[in-house]
Amino acid sequence: MTQITRPTPRRLDAFTLASEPGNERQALKRVAGSVAGLGLPEARLERLKTAVAEATMNAIEHGNGNRPEILVEIEVTLAGDEIVVAITDQGGQANAGTGEHTEPDLVKKLHGDQSPRGWGLFLIRNMVDAMDVTTDGQQHTIWLTMRTGGSAHDEHV
Amino acid sequence: MTSMCEATIRELPGAAVIELAGEVDGSAAIVLTGAYERAVTSADAGGAVADGEVSTVVLDFAAVDYINSTGIALIVSVLARARAERRKVVASGLSPHYREIFDITRLSDFIELFPDVDRAVSQLTPPAA
Numbered sequence: 001m002t003q004i005t006r007p008t009p010r011r012l013d014a015f016t017l018a019s020e021p022g023n024e025r026q027a028l029k030r031v032a033g034s035v036a037g038l039g040l041p042e043a044r045l046e047r048l049k050t051a052v053a054e055a056t057m058n059a060i061e062h063g064n065g066n067r068p069e070i071l072v073e074i075e076v077t078l079a080g081d082e083i084v085v086a087i088t089d090q091g092g093q094a095n096a097g098t099g100e101h102t103e104p105d106l107v108k109k110l111h112g113d114q115s116p117r118g119w120g121l122f123l124i125r126n127m128v129d130a131m132d133v134t135t136d137g138q139q140h141t142i143w144l145t146m147r148t149g150g151s152a153h154d155e156h157v
Numbered sequence: 158m159t160s161m162c163e164a165t166i167r168e169l170p171g172a173a174v175i176e177l178a179g180e181v182d183g184s185a186a187i188v189l190t191g192a193y194e195r196a197v198t199s200a201d202a203g204g205a206v207a208d209g210e211v212s213t214v215v216l217d218f219a220a221v222d223y224i225n226s227t228g229i230a231l232i233v234s235v236l237a238r239a240r241a242e243r244r245k246v247v248a249s250g251l252s253p254h255y256r257e258i259f260d261i262t263r264l265s266d267f268i269e270l271f272p273d274v275d276r277a278v279s280q281l282t283p284p285a286a
Contacts, residue, residue, distance in 0.1 A: 021183070025223070046254035054226055106263045109233050110240060116233040119226035119262060126261050 007080040016071040017056070019064035019089075024056035027074055027087075034076045035083055040148050047127040048083070048146045054120045054127075055087045055142045063089025063140055081148045082129075088141040160184040162221075164192035172213040172281050173197065174274060178220035183227035193235050197244065212244055213281050217274040219250025229262060236267055245269075249277040 013034035017023045028049040040048070056072060064070040073088040104122050108114040125131055130145040162185035167174040173196035181189070197211045216232070218224075224232075239246045249271040251259060259265040271277035 116230040
């Protein structure tokens with residue numbers, strides 16, 4: 001039987017943010033800094049930054065209800081060629097931001113049949129190589145995975 | 158939240174350019190919708206553009222460094238209104254990353270994209286006789 005050895009994750013950064021609208025800009029800047037030097041191509045770095053910003057916005061708004069005293073926790077790790085960003089809020093199962101959503105349909109939005117909003121989760125899914133969501137009690141975490149040399153979604157460019 | 162978005166309007170024959178700068182996010186709602194409103198109506202009694210005469214609105218993103226999902230929603234709202242008013246919307250100056258976002262959201266199916274505002278305007282303004 002062949003054993004698959006997974007690389008031990010190495011923590012690149014861990015920090016918290018107050019749940020105030022606009023703080024997602026701090027998250028994307030800090031995550032971008034923590035992955036600098038890993039060889040992530042510019043286009044993929046931009047995608048990761050957008051995904052981090054959107055997931056942090058979701059945690060601030062839907063998870064922690066824009067309450068500054070409740071912190072969003074962000075951890076960045078590297079395992080092999082995979083950058084994993086974990087963004088945790090205290091919304092538990094109540095965080096509807098990452099629940100099942102109607103896929104955004106621009107034509108329906110233009111005709112008023114869908115709200116103009118609702119792009120956040122769609123953007124995240126299209127920006128990174130993988131997105132997972134876990135809930136442990138009150139802790140609700142979105143996991144964003146981006147391979148440093150991967151090619152997923154590169155067809156968009 | 159204070160808006161980090163600014164808008165400058167440039168009037169052209171039959172068109173208006175809205176030059177955006179800063180961040181297009183949810184806080185930009187008043188700036189963006191207000192700019193659209195001013196762009197398509199006469200700014201004052203002596204304004205060069207009368208209501209109904211602006212057939213094309215150019216959104217120039219050259220000085221924009223951040224667009225998020227709520228900003229995309231604002232752009233969708235402006236586009237919906239423009240289409241209802243039978244006006245065309247084109248965009249210029251988007252970075253490659255935001256061009257990709259316009260592609261995956263399908264905004265680029267409804268908003269023609271130009272590399273810069275000069276090329277957008279040159280496509281709109283009929284050459285002098």
